[in-house]
Amino acid sequence: MMIMAQSNMHIILRLEINKQQISFGEIATSIGNAGGDVVALDVINEEQDTTIRDLTIKVNNKDGQETVTQAIQSLVGVNIKHISDRTFLVHLGGKIEVRPKLSIDNREELSHVYTPEVARICTAINEDPSLAHNLTIKNNAVAVISDGSAVLGLGKIKPEAAMPVMEGKAMLFKQLADINAYPLCLDVENTEDIIQIIKSLSPAFGGINLEDIASPGCFEIEERLKNELNIPVFHDDQHGTAIVVLAGILNALKLVNKDLSICKVIICGIGAAGISITKMLLKAGVKNIIGVDKNGAITRVENYENKMWTWYGENTNPNMEQGSLSAVIQDADIFIGVSVGNILQVEDIKKMAKNPVVFALANPDPEISPEKAKPYVRVMATGRSDFPNQVNNVLCFPGIFRGALDCKASIINEEMKLAAAKAIAATIPEDELNEDYIIPGVFNKSVVSNIKKAVVEAAHDTGVAKN
Numbered sequence: 226m227m228i229m230a231q232s233n234m235h236i237i238l239r240l241e242i243n244k245q246q247i248s249f250g251e252i253a254t255s256i257g258n259a260g261g262d263v264v265a266l267d268v269i270n271e272e273q274d275t276t277i278r279d280l281t282i283k284v285n286n287k288d289g290q291e292t293v294t295q296a297i298q299s300l301v302g303v304n305i306k307h308i309s310d311r312t313f314l315v316h317l318g319g320k321i322e323v324r325p326k327l328s329i330d331n332r333e334e335l336s337h338v339y340t341p342e343v344a345r346i347c348t349a350i351n352e353d354p355s356l357a358h359n360l361t362i363k364n365n366a367v368a369v370i371s372d373g374s375a376v377l378g379l380g381k382i383k384p385e386a387a388m389p390v391m392e393g394k395a396m397l398f399k400q401l402a403d404i405n406a407y408p409l410c411l412d413v414e415n416t417e418d419i420i421q422i423i424k425s426l427s428p429a430f431g432g433i434n435l436e437d438i439a440s441p442g443c444f445e446i447e448e449r450l451k452n453e454l455n456i457p458v459f460h461d462d463q464h465g466t467a468i469v470v471l472a473g474i475l476n477a478l479k480l481v482n483k484d485l486s487i488c489k490v491i492i493c494g495i496g497a498a499g500i501s502i503t504k505m506l507l508k509a510g511v512k513n514i515i516g517v518d519k520n521g522a523i524t525r526v527e528n529y530e531n532k533m534w535t536w537y538g539e540n541t542n543p544n545m546e547q548g549s550l551s552a553v554i555q556d557a558d559i560f561i562g563v564s565v566g567n568i569l570q571v572e573d574i575k576k577m578a579k580n581p582v583v584f585a586l587a588n589p590d591p592e593i594s595p596e597k598a599k600p601y602v603r604v605m606a607t608g609r610s611d612f613p614n615q616v617n618n619v620l621c622f623p624g625i626f627r628g629a630l631d632c633k634a635s636i637i638n639e640e641m642k643l644a645a646a647k648a649i650a651a652t653i654p655e656d657e658l659n660e661d662y663i664i665p666g667v668f669n670k671s672v673v674s675n676i677k678k679a680v681v682e683a684a685h686d687t688g689v690a691k692n
């Protein structure tokens with residue numbers, strides 16, 4: 226299996242160069258020898274003896290940055306004036322904005338969009354609230370809501386700190402599915418308060434995408450909102466992830482020629498994503514799933530405070546396997562990690578059955594790095610964009626909401642989720658499937674349209690579509 230180099234960090238160095246003492250070629254060679262790759266160059270100022278240039282340099286990681294800057298500092302005639310990180314630069318001022326759809330240039334136009342004429346629209350909606358779907362942004366607006374309690378694999382961080390992820394999701398909603406999504410990070414701890422706040426916000430939105438809310442609270446929040454609101458509520462980390470995982474597994478099993486029903490599947494991290502993936506795989510026909518969390522395998526003989534784990538023990542692990550991840554992974558066909566980084570060892574993979582399939586999906590660091598796992602697995606996937614086979618909920622949420630909003634579905638039900646998973650899997654023609662291509666890429670334009678079509682069809686078939 227081919228693995229791309231992990232080279233996702235770009236630094237921008239502003240260099241003051243004394244042209245009498247050193248040429249740009251010598252600097253570039255020195256950067257190259259230190260493991261950096263100059264990918265862009267801007268001339269900021271040019272004088273007779275000196276020039277100031279911004280160099281964008283690709284490096285492998287923080288250590289790579291250090292090596293490159295040290296190499297430049299050792300050169301005579303070069304002064305590093307400033308170092309910046311491209312990832313920080315693209316976040317300056319945030320990643321999204323709100324723009325008007327039409328421009329207002331005179332008082333007459335103003336009177337139509339704003340007072341006094343707008344009052345007629347308000348009155349119409351007051352008389353028939355369903356008109357809000359057509360006469361406001363509502364039907365193409367999704368709230369991306371987090372309380373910052375389980376952000377990526379970073380755990381509980383401040384709501385402000387969760388914003389970059391939610392802005393990123395909002396950006397992808399717009400770019401991939403033309404949906405206006407708003408990042409809303411709530412400074413609330415209590416489940417009931419979160420539910421009430423989201424209910425109060427809901428009139429402005431056509432759908433609610435819950436994001437990075439820790440388990441087990443996320444289950445109650447989603448369940449209550451689904452019952453108490455008449456717009457789709459979707460916890461992305463649960464269902465978006467489960468849908469994409471099922472799509473990836475369906476395609477991976479075609480390559481290894483195994484049937485879901487005979488596979489032993491280990492799911493590591495029995496939180497929001499792990500529980501939803503389990504439910505989806507059980508529905509798809511997997512019989513032997515073993516869930517592993519911090520204290521080892523979940524079984525029906527243990528007493529758990531977390532009632533989802535009690536359900537889990539009763540509905541999985543038919544052979545009552547007990548012990549650590551290393552113990553229960555013996556002879557497993559599939560490993561799915563949605564826990565934390567670097568907890569799976571090569572020695573564990575070696576114990577798996579022939580042609581192991583490993584989805585190490587924790588973000589930002591997978592349960593095992595693809596470089597380490599590579600020689601021992603048949604199919605490897607991560608949640609990251611810098612390796613092949615990106616199994617990430619970004620493949621699902623734009624398309625599933627596009628479909629749900631277009632047909633004005635009241636909920637996103639199980640049939641719609643299964644249809645989405647099959648649509649993602651079927652996006653890759655069978656003769657193109659290979660170990661590095663079991664899941665379509667995020668920028669494959671067919672993904673959103675295929676999901677949307679399948680989801681609208683399933684919504685109509687199950688009677689939840691209004692359009």
Ligand SMILES: NC(=O)C1=CN([C@@H]2O[C@H](COP(=O)(O)OP(=O)(O)OC[C@H]3O[C@@H](n4cnc5c(N)ncnc54)[C@H](O)[C@@H]3O)[C@@H](O)[C@H]2O)C=CC1
Binds near residue numbers: 461494519
């Ligand atoms: N690739 C993708 O699309 C997605 C990836 N994820 C990743 O999956 C991970 C979990 O996300 P959520 O389910 O939302 O969080 P969560 O907080 O609901 O669940 C995480 C679970 O992992 C368990 N865990 C922690 N350390 C563990 C260990 N050493 N061994 C086994 N289990 C351990 C926790 O006890 C918890 O039950 C995160 O890293 C997240 O970034 C989540 C959603 C989508």
Ligand SMILES: CC(=O)C(=O)O
Binds near residue numbers: 437461588608618
């Ligand atoms: C991808 C995502 O939603 C997560 O890692 O939480």
Ligand SMILES: [Mg+2]
Binds near residue numbers: 377436461462
């Ligand atoms: Mg998430």
